[in-house]
Amino acid sequence: MEQYIYLFLFITILGGLTLTIRPTKKKKIFFVFFSILSVILLQSLRKWTVGTDVVAYLYFFERLSRGESIIDFASEFSSLEMGFLYYNKLIAVFTKDPQIYLTIISATIFIPIGYVIYKNSKNIFVSLIALLSLIIFNFTFTGLRQSIAIAIVFLSFEYIKKQKWLYFLLLVLFASSFHTSALVFLAAYPLYFLVLRKKHYFIVLILFIGAFLVRETLLKSFVLVAFDKYGNSELMVATDSYTMLLFMFFIYTVAVFVKNKQSKSSLTFNAATNYILMAAFIQIAASESQVAMRAGYYYFIFVTLLLPDIISAVKIKKSRNSIAFIIVVACFTFYYITTINSSINLYMFYWE
Numbered sequence: 001m002e003q004y005i006y007l008f009l010f011i012t013i014l015g016g017l018t019l020t021i022r023p024t025k026k027k028k029i030f031f032v033f034f035s036i037l038s039v040i041l042l043q044s045l046r047k048w049t050v051g052t053d054v055v056a057y058l059y060f061f062e063r064l065s066r067g068e069s070i071i072d073f074a075s076e077f078s079s080l081e082m083g084f085l086y087y088n089k090l091i092a093v094f095t096k097d098p099q100i101y102l103t104i105i106s107a108t109i110f111i112p113i114g115y116v117i118y119k120n121s122k123n124i125f126v127s128l129i130a131l132l133s134l135i136i137f138n139f140t141f142t143g144l145r146q147s148i149a150i151a152i153v154f155l156s157f158e159y160i161k162k163q164k165w166l167y168f169l170l171l172v173l174f175a176s177s178f179h180t181s182a183l184v185f186l187a188a189y190p191l192y193f194l195v196l197r198k199k200h201y202f203i204v205l206i207l208f209i210g211a212f213l214v215r216e217t218l219l220k221s222f223v224l225v226a227f228d229k230y231g232n233s234e235l236m237v238a239t240d241s242y243t244m245l246l247f248m249f250f251i252y253t254v255a256v257f258v259k260n261k262q263s264k265s266s267l268t269f270n271a272a273t274n275y276i277l278m279a280a281f282i283q284i285a286a287s288e289s290q291v292a293m294r295a296g297y298y299y300f301i302f303v304t305l306l307l308p309d310i311i312s313a314v315k316i317k318k319s320r321n322s323i324a325f326i327i328v329v330a331c332f333t334f335y336y337i338t339t340i341n342s343s344i345n346l347y348m349f350y351w352e
Helices: 002-019 025-044 054-065 070-076 082-094 098-120 124-133 136-140 144-161 165-176 180-193 198-213 215-226 242-258 267-287 290-295 303-313 317-339
Strands: none
Touching: 002 025, 002 124, 002 317, 025 098, 025 124, 054 070, 054 082, 054 098, 054 144, 070 082, 082 098, 082 144, 098 124, 098 136, 098 144, 098 303, 124 136, 124 303, 124 317, 136 144, 144 165, 144 180, 144 267, 165 180, 180 267, 180 290, 198 215, 198 242, 198 267, 242 267, 242 303, 267 290, 267 303, 303 317
16 A cells, blocks of 8 residues: 555655646646656556456466467457457557556556646646545556556547547547456537536436436446446446446536636536546446446546536636636545555565
């Protein structure tokens, strides 16, 4: 656990040195670069025991790096997407070392995420702390395929903003070649333009409660059909995820009611708000399905952009730093509570 604490301390100190006094473009790039680099290093130096599925992915890579046919391999492991298998083959051209493999995978995940945060966040420090604290970071230790898919669809947000729907579509399809669940992000394009105001809140609340009451029926009619390839046993695992459900809807509620005239005109604020609402609706099914919970991650990652937007929307400028501090402390606390008993808690270096 102490390695993660050191990571947070490093990023906090680095942020304090680079962003508190006259933050410039170069300082922001410097902060994002070394923060993301520290995350990649931490993941690349881990032992195969850190992350539930790592041993399986290293096994896949080891077999593919020996020259095994992708077609034969795909027929044996039908749940593995072809894009991921070809990416493993490509990595194997340059290295067969498992630690370098983990380094490349981690870089593939965090470089696009860091780029989108740098381009869109109004408070890069808060965004990175949220990224590391709220589920996504822990998930990247074990769900390698889907984590790559999440990074790709997060990057596709740049094309949503530019209204280049074809590039957006191609990136989502590319992401689905790593994990089919990425297709749920196709709804992100129309959601970007959907404007829900305060007067719509209670309609949303009624729909939310209604969806919760019929969640099992919705799950069977949609999620099980859409992601049948992952097997019913994985789909129908109860997750006891009500805390995250309430948290997501709470963030959505706060975003709706703190919007001011300036933030109302911000399409990024509006989109991130809609995406968190979408994540909350998907999370409704998470009490019945592990896959449904993970499908929501494609939208939940936008909490890294929404939290800084919420802070900047506060009218009293003096209050913004206090709110940012409260959010960071809450993120640290959440991370500690959720990580202390997780599979990645007992971090070990690969040489230990």
